[in-house]
Amino acid sequence: MGKNTVETKIWLEQCYPDSAPSKATICRWFAEFKRGRVSTNDDKRSGRPKE
Numbered sequence: 910m911g912k913n914t915v916e917t918k919i920w921l922e923q924c925y926p927d928s929a930p931s932k933a934t935i936c937r938w939f940a941e942f943k944r945g946r947v948s949t950n951d952d953k954r955s956g957r958p959k960e
Contacts, residue, residue, distance in 0.1 A: 914939055 921929040
């Protein structure tokens with residue numbers, strides 16, 4: 910995409926006005942992607958699932 914966090918926030922708000930993620934979430938995603946993560950889906954966790 911080649912966008913920074915601010916540009917991404919604006920773009921997401923235009924595309925998804927009622928459900929765009931917060932700037933903090935976008936910043937976390939950018940940090941995770943820089944570390945090599947390739948998805949925004951939750952990672953599998955060990956232990957018992959919440960009921």
